[in-house]
Amino acid sequence: MRTFYPELEPYDLGQLDVGDGQTIYWEASGNPQGKPVVFLHGGPGATSTPKHRRLFDPAKYRIILLDQRGTGKSTPHASEPNADLASNTTWHLVADLEKLRVHLGIERWQVFGGSWGSALALAYSETHPERVTELVLRGIFTLRESELFWFYEGPAGHVFPEVWAQFAAQAPDAEPGGYRAAYHELLANPDPAVHTPAAIAWATWEASAITLLPRPDVVETFAEPTHAVAFARIENHYFQHLGWFEDNQLLRNAHVLRDIPTVIVQGRYDMCTPAVTAWELSRELPDAEFIMVPDAGHAFDEPGIVSALIDATDRFATATR
Numbered sequence: 001m002r003t004f005y006p007e008l009e010p011y012d013l014g015q016l017d018v019g020d021g022q023t024i025y026w027e028a029s030g031n032p033q034g035k036p037v038v039f040l041h042g043g044p045g046a047t048s049t050p051k052h053r054r055l056f057d058p059a060k061y062r063i064i065l066l067d068q069r070g071t072g073k074s075t076p077h078a079s080e081p082n083a084d085l086a087s088n089t090t091w092h093l094v095a096d097l098e099k100l101r102v103h104l105g106i107e108r109w110q111v112f113g114g115s116w117g118s119a120l121a122l123a124y125s126e127t128h129p130e131r132v133t134e135l136v137l138r139g140i141f142t143l144r145e146s147e148l149f150w151f152y153e154g155p156a157g158h159v160f161p162e163v164w165a166q167f168a169a170q171a172p173d174a175e176p177g178g179y180r181a182a183y184h185e186l187l188a189n190p191d192p193a194v195h196t197p198a199a200i201a202w203a204t205w206e207a208s209a210i211t212l213l214p215r216p217d218v219v220e221t222f223a224e225p226t227h228a229v230a231f232a233r234i235e236n237h238y239f240q241h242l243g244w245f246e247d248n249q250l251l252r253n254a255h256v257l258r259d260i261p262t263v264i265v266q267g268r269y270d271m272c273t274p275a276v277t278a279w280e281l282s283r284e285l286p287d288a289e290f291i292m293v294p295d296a297g298h299a300f301d302e303p304g305i306v307s308a309l310i311d312a313t314d315r316f317a318t319a320t321r
Helices: 090-103 114-126 144-152 163-169 179-188 194-210 216-222 223-241 276-284 303-316
Strands: 012-019 022-030 035-040 059-064 109-114 134-140 261-265 287-294
Touching: 012 090, 022 090, 035 090, 035 114, 035 144, 035 223, 035 276, 059 090, 090 114, 090 144, 109 114, 109 303, 114 134, 114 179, 134 303, 144 179, 163 194, 179 276, 194 223, 276 287, 287 303
Parallel strands: 035 059, 035 109, 109 134, 134 261, 261 287
Antiparallel strands: 012 022, 022 059
């Protein structure tokens, strides 16, 4: 079974002004003359991490990581008291990726995305298929109402009732199907005594459900207050707007990707983004390799998922197209 490549540091990094008063943090590691790959982190509202660099052979890849608008080292941070998310949408992020590609002088790149990153990867690649050499997708998420209802309105709580009870307790007046709306009000409240506990509850709920077995370290990282506020605000903002997608848009338009070599990796017991969406995507992309990891949940660093992802990036490292 494959495991992560050794730790490595960036050889270049910067802040790119993408307009709307926003800058995005980017970094490059690995081989400056290697095959370009861009890693798209999850959330939306999570961040890139040093561990993400280690999914790629540093001798063969020019590894590009970024923090999407409002999170990580990008500015302004969504945890700030007057954070305005009006210019933080899927289509702003798609445009940011093109600006970053041009800024870095990259003609075409491999696109790698997991969880929300898979949705962004699909949105970007369906908009700019001529810029994509390969796709590696993990924990497929398309922000359909059925997917969001499963995880944020109660059904997934049947599997994690004790954690769901804590999540629901932050919004005791929420009506059935109304938890996202109730949290939207809580997270927008300028009082830290209101929005911080709500953000921690939101982040804790997700972190508690993304691994096959409990990982207190993951929960602790997600629940750090500054991270949790940005993460929860951005996620909730996107989910309230269904990602600014038309119904079933990403799956309906996936046919434009059929000539792009694609690997889809999915944990069988993924509670956050259940396997049905990955399976449906594989039906739209019949030539894609679809790997259902039998003993994994959602997290990218579960052993079976890591192994499948690195197998994919190794195979694509020397591919030409």
